Amino acid sequence: MKTLTAGTPAPAFSLLNQDNELTNLADFKGKKVLAYFYPKAMTPGCTVQACGLRDSKAELDALNVVVLGISIDAVKRLPRFIERDNLNFTLLSDEDHAVAEQFGVWGEKKFTPEYF
Numbered sequence: 374m375k376t377l378t379a380g381t382p383a384p385a386f387s388l389l390n391q392d393n394e395l396t397n398l399a400d401f402k403g404k405k406v407l408a409y410f411y412p413k414a415m416t417p418g419c420t421v422q423a424c425g426l427r428d429s430k431a432e433l434d435a436l437n438v439v440v441l442g443i444s445i446d447a448v449k450r451l452p453r454f455i456e457r458d459n460l461n462f463t464l465l466s467d468e469d470h471a472v473a474e475q476f477g478v479w480g481e482k483k484f485t486p487e488y489f
Contacts, residue, residue: 376477383408384475388443388465391451396441396465405438410478414446414454414464423460430461443467 377383383406387397398406409426411419426433426440433440440462446454451464465472473479 384472386472386475388467388472389448390466391448391455391464393448396463401439405436406441407433407438408441408443408476410443410467410473410476412444414444414450415457419444420458423454424458426462427458427460439463441465443472445470445473 383398385398387395390396398408407426409422411422413419423442426442430440442460442462442464444451444464444466445468446464446466447468448466451466454460455464467473470479
């Protein structure tokens, strides 16, 4: 799997958002974009992560940072996640995981033993 390294430009992408509208990375030119990937909307870990970003919105806005949450969820699932958890940023659907692959975050799930 190819992963991005610090300083590498993000791959360009276009995905549908929670309103079924096309969103392009280029739409945010001149801003910092925090694109984060999560496996599935409304699961415990993904909810904690999304709510943490929601609660940090004022600080991120002050730094000119736009948050984009990207998952392989279908578009129709995204508005429910936003409404249920009062999310205040854009969610994008990457159903075929092509963008996740471009960013190097798509791969076989691996369980590793924990060491204490």
